Amino acid sequence: MAAVEPSPSLFTGPLGAVETNPTALKLILGGKLRELRVAAGLDPSAVDVRLGFSRSKTSRIELGRHGCKPTDALALLDLYGVAGDERVTEFVRLVEQSRRSDWWRSFSDVLSDFFAPLVALEGAAATIRTYEPFYVPGLLQTSAYARAVIQSGPARLYSHDVQRRVDLRQERQRQLDQKDGPRLWALIDESVLLRTVGGPQVMRGQLEHLAAMMQEPRITLQIAPLDVTASVGVGTGVTYLRFALGDLKDAVYIEHLTDSTFSQKPQVVEQYRDMLDRLGACAQTPRQSLALVQERLARL
Template sequence: MAATDPNESLFLRPLGAVEQNPTALKLILGGKLRELRLAAGLDPADVDGRLGFSRSKTSRIELGRHGCKPTDALALLELYGVDGEDHVEEFLRLVDQSRRPDWWRSFSDVLSDFFTPLVALESAAERIRAYEPFYVPGLLQTSAYTRAVIQAGPGQLLPHDVMRRVELRQERQSHLDQPDAPYLWAVIDESVLMRTVGGREVMRAQLEHLAALIERPRITLQIAPLDVSAAVGLGTGVTYLRFALSDLKDAAYIEHLTDSTFTQKPQVVEQYRNMLDRLGACALTPAKSREVLHRRLGEY
């Protein structure tokens, strides 16, 4: 492999806000190491053998499932022919960033395995697109509405567990208040506005909250009339994450009755993105949606 140009970054562009997300950094660093390995003409087993790694360690690092230690990073960069003090320093700085604890780990007591990938990566997204057929999307819920939704779900939860789930959702929402927050585009089924969740006071406060959020420049809200949502046939809650960096693949989170699916398989993600495109094209405009929202609010 030819030596790297010391005047160029190892990465295509500055990583920006993504540097604050350890999970996203692990994926990016792993992808870069895979790119360097392929350029060096090596397979994972070769690397494991030459560096004395345990079996499949290289693959786990490349997939972002195994944090990369600084000593491992140095050995890998040397093996792949990466030289230049700036390159090594840049990579090690990001490795150090990726080893910081993720904020969501403090909620591991209430985080399910299928939900963790969404929570871990959504704050690193450039755009979040969400559709909910039964409830207000989680990132737009008040704490009282969230509590009512959780209590109405399957199974009996202890009050402490309910509280922790509400706190987790509020923490996720707080990322939308950051200067580099993702743009959020949400489509809500019209029936959601008609469904009184948690009682009239809770629902009125939720509608007031939506009326305030719809005015924010980084949030787009559309209402899907009943005939539109039936025609598009999405039928389940979907969250789509779009990342600004090509190092991160777009993702889709699809909700089911008792669990969910998080996928970054391009064909599957593209399918759901197309359905969200169709739904958005058929839903009411943000201006019309605002009118519907305020009309419904006036009925409380």
């Protein structure tokens, strides 16, 4: 079994703010353990047997679905030929960080399983790119607009559940205010401006907020005219997460009628990134988009 060549770190670069995101850390650590296992010429089942793990435990750790204990990490690193240096110390420290609870778990009562992967990782992204065909993106919604959107859904919700969902949306927005928070590049369909959600007063407040957010240097918003969205062929909401770290793969979240798809498969991610690129190239510029928002405000 070949030992891994020594290096200052097992990672491609400093993890920075990602260290505060347990879900992202689990994925990064799992991916690194997989690389080390492959380099050592072992398959997951062989590792399970060698270390006395339960069946498929190694695979679940590598996929970020199973929290890795520090003792497990030490055993795995030793088996893969990484032992007794600062790389081990760094890795175990990150394992301990990854075992903390994510902030969003306190909203598990109102957070659907299919939405959780996006919420879990968007704060770790360098850039969030999103396209919304029906509503203002959740990261740019006012609380009143968000409440109206949530109440318009098919499920009849108690007022407490509605407020919890609004609170979750606002908590997600706070990640944009962090020092190392993600940049937001949002594309919205022109029809979103014409759809008076929650009544004129709520819509006016939302458009005023949107105009203010468009002045923020880390936020870019473009309006996609109706003929553009028809030609590009976008029929659903899409969010693309671009990570600055080579140890964490980019991801895409695609909305459907009753559920969604979250994928980090390169071919899927590339397809939707290309779609967002084409849509952004055909959409109104940020300055033109601001003028459209202000024009709509004047008519309300």
